[in-house]
Amino acid sequence: MRTWAVRPSSPSPTRLIDLAEHFNLALHSETPNVLLTGITMNSRDVEPGDLYLGLPGARFHGATFSKDAVARGAVAILTDASGAVDATAAGVPVLLTPNSPRDIAGHLAAWIYGTVTGGPLTLGVTGTNGKTSTVHFLDALLTQLGRKTGLSSTAQRRIGAEVVVSSLTTPEAPELHGLLARMHEAGVDAALLEVSAHALTRHRVDGVMFHVAAFTNLSHDHLDDYADMDEYFEAKLQLFTPEHSRKAVVSLDTPAGFAVVDRAGVDVVTISSTPGVASDWVVTVADEQPDSTAFTLSSAHGTVSTRVPVIGRHMAANGGLAIAMLVEAGIDFGEIRAVLDRDGAITASLPGRAVHVPVTDGPNVYVDSGHSPDAFAKTLESVRSLTRGRVIMIAGANGDRDALKRPEMGREAALGSDVLIITDHQPRSEDPALIREAVLAGARKAKPEGDIREIAAPEAAIRAAVAEATPTDTILWAGLAEKEYREVAGVKIPFSVLGETRAALAEAGWVSA
Numbered sequence: 001m002r003t004w005a006v007r008p009s010s011p012s013p014t015r016l017i018d019l020a021e022h023f024n025l026a027l028h029s030e031t032p033n034v035l036l037t038g039i040t041m042n043s044r045d046v047e048p049g050d051l052y053l054g055l056p057g058a059r060f061h062g063a064t065f066s067k068d069a070v071a072r073g074a075v076a077i078l079t080d081a082s083g084a085v086d087a088t089a090a091g092v093p094v095l096l097t098p099n100s101p102r103d104i105a106g107h108l109a110a111w112i113y114g115t116v117t118g119g120p121l122t123l124g125v126t127g128t129n130g131k132t133s134t135v136h137f138l139d140a141l142l143t144q145l146g147r148k149t150g151l152s153s154t155a156q157r158r159i160g161a162e163v164v165v166s167s168l169t170t171p172e173a174p175e176l177h178g179l180l181a182r183m184h185e186a187g188v189d190a191a192l193l194e195v196s197a198h199a200l201t202r203h204r205v206d207g208v209m210f211h212v213a214a215f216t217n218l219s220h221d222h223l224d225d226y227a228d229m230d231e232y233f234e235a236k237l238q239l240f241t242p243e244h245s246r247k248a249v250v251s252l253d254t255p256a257g258f259a260v261v262d263r264a265g266v267d268v269v270t271i272s273s274t275p276g277v278a279s280d281w282v283v284t285v286a287d288e289q290p291d292s293t294a295f296t297l298s299s300a301h302g303t304v305s306t307r308v309p310v311i312g313r314h315m316a317a318n319g320g321l322a323i324a325m326l327v328e329a330g331i332d333f334g335e336i337r338a339v340l341d342r343d344g345a346i347t348a349s350l351p352g353r354a355v356h357v358p359v360t361d362g363p364n365v366y367v368d369s370g371h372s373p374d375a376f377a378k379t380l381e382s383v384r385s386l387t388r389g390r391v392i393m394i395a396g397a398n399g400d401r402d403a404l405k406r407p408e409m410g411r412e413a414a415l416g417s418d419v420l421i422i423t424d425h426q427p428r429s430e431d432p433a434l435i436r437e438a439v440l441a442g443a444r445k446a447k448p449e450g451d452i453r454e455i456a457a458p459e460a461a462i463r464a465a466v467a468e469a470t471p472t473d474t475i476l477w478a479g480l481a482e483k484e485y486r487e488v489a490g491v492k493i494p495f496s497v498l499g500e501t502r503a504a505l506a507e508a509g510w511v512s513a
């Protein structure tokens, strides 16, 4: 699997002088006739012919890497006043902008990679939870319809069969436009993009026009980056302006959805899976099974009944949202209903989301990547409805991310489970004991008499859960499911939640089905 940024294979060269003129940038050069074939803001990703953007960040000023960038083949540098000395010392033409180069990176990248106009149908999803799931449902539906897709999610970037590892949920603008240009070259019919609040705040999707953008929900997360929920909401709202999208499909499953409807600057249709809430599209859950959820989706276009191959009413809501987005993008509802009737489900495989590890004659076991209070609550609700015995939950929180949500995660975990084991996930640079303490405090406050345990080592936590379980119980391990590593004290240690779970089950004599 590739781990480096994807780019178009044969970009048409852009004259630096034309770019400077078009974007009204001051050009300092005695040799302004250079040709640009790429753009990046990461010196380690520079390829020959690139414009390197040296921008100020929280840790570095990118211009300090100008010489490295030029050594790798950068032919020009764009920076701000504070980067000018370093950029000039690198010996290539320098463009100066009065603000951060990040502010114009998207539009520059669109110009250099030719993604300003044309291109495939582009669909974007934002919201606290459900972005990855909805994008993967869109991908599956379009594939079922015989269309060629490209996607960018937290889990992966993919063009047809070519898969690239994701680091950020939404890539930086130069990487995103490179990806879109490559999708265009590959002849994809649709580009499906997950759009984080960080991406909107940091101009990562500038220069991308979404034919349809969707809003899933808003709940507590990322309050390390945003002052409060209002600021976090405002970040998400930017997607629903004419600068970014033509049309919106907005879920009314959280109160924020109503605020998006009120404030959106583009045409909006609504969807809801909450009984009693009026909306253009209505999702009604019909049946919940240990490995799938059946639902009906109704609108003025008609009604379709189908399944998503995962547990959870929230996952049915995401599946309905994906179908509604395709119809609002102009795909015939009857065509979609026909393939769903043919296949019996949206045939998606969700990486790390509510993954069922079936055990023959044993407990149901799920691993899930949810790492917010609402994600815990929703998954626990579905697990509870499928469990005859006890719900045994393993949970943890990550370091270097919103610390305020930890007690709330503990609270939801305690309220939704019968046995709760708090363990370590990705402490990153933080002291894992302090992270556990915060989650435990929320859990014990919510359920003082609850069976709440602390087991630091995740390998031991899953073994304790398995030892506790009887065949009618369910084990849910929430928070880390799709990763192949844990970051501890800045070092990535190989670790697989799924692998560890299967090993623990096998050691205990349970056989994975």
Ligand SMILES: CC(=O)N[C@H]1[C@@H](OP(=O)(O)OP(=O)(O)OC[C@H]2O[C@@H](n3ccc(=O)[nH]c3=O)[C@H](O)[C@@H]2O)O[C@H](CO)[C@@H](O)[C@@H]1O[C@H](C)C(=O)N[C@@H](C)C(=O)N[C@H](CCC(=O)O)C(=O)O
Binding pocket: 041, 042, 043, 044, 055, 056, 057, 058, 059, 060, 061, 062, 063, 065, 167, 168, 169, 170, 171, 172, 196, 197, 198, 199, 202
């Ligand atoms: C808070 C945030 O989003 N920070 C991002 C931002 O960092 P920054 O502005 O501090 O940059 P910096 O590290 O000081 O570096 C400054 C410049 O020097 C460059 N540089 C740096 C070192 C070097 O050797 N060479 C080089 O060129 C960097 O590429 C950058 O252009 O720009 C960096 C370069 O692209 C990103 O790696 C970094 O993401 C960090 C890793 C991150 O963790 N971001 C998370 C919070 C994030 O964006 N998450 C969202 C949402 C997740 C969700 O919904 O759950 C996402 O979309 O992933």
Ligand SMILES: Nc1ncnc2c1ncn2[C@@H]1O[C@H](COP(=O)(O)OP(=O)(O)OP(=O)(O)O)[C@@H](O)[C@H]1O
Binding pocket: 127, 128, 129, 130, 131, 132, 133, 134, 154, 169, 194, 216, 217, 314, 315, 317, 318, 352, 353, 354, 368, 369, 370, 371, 374, 375, 376, 378, 379
């Ligand atoms: N519609 C929803 N409402 C509430 N919780 C959800 C919803 N969809 C998914 N979840 C929960 O959130 C978790 C993350 O889902 P998903 O990866 O689809 O969201 P995301 O927005 O991409 O989040 P992230 O980028 O942080 O992983 C799931 O594993 C599940 O626990």
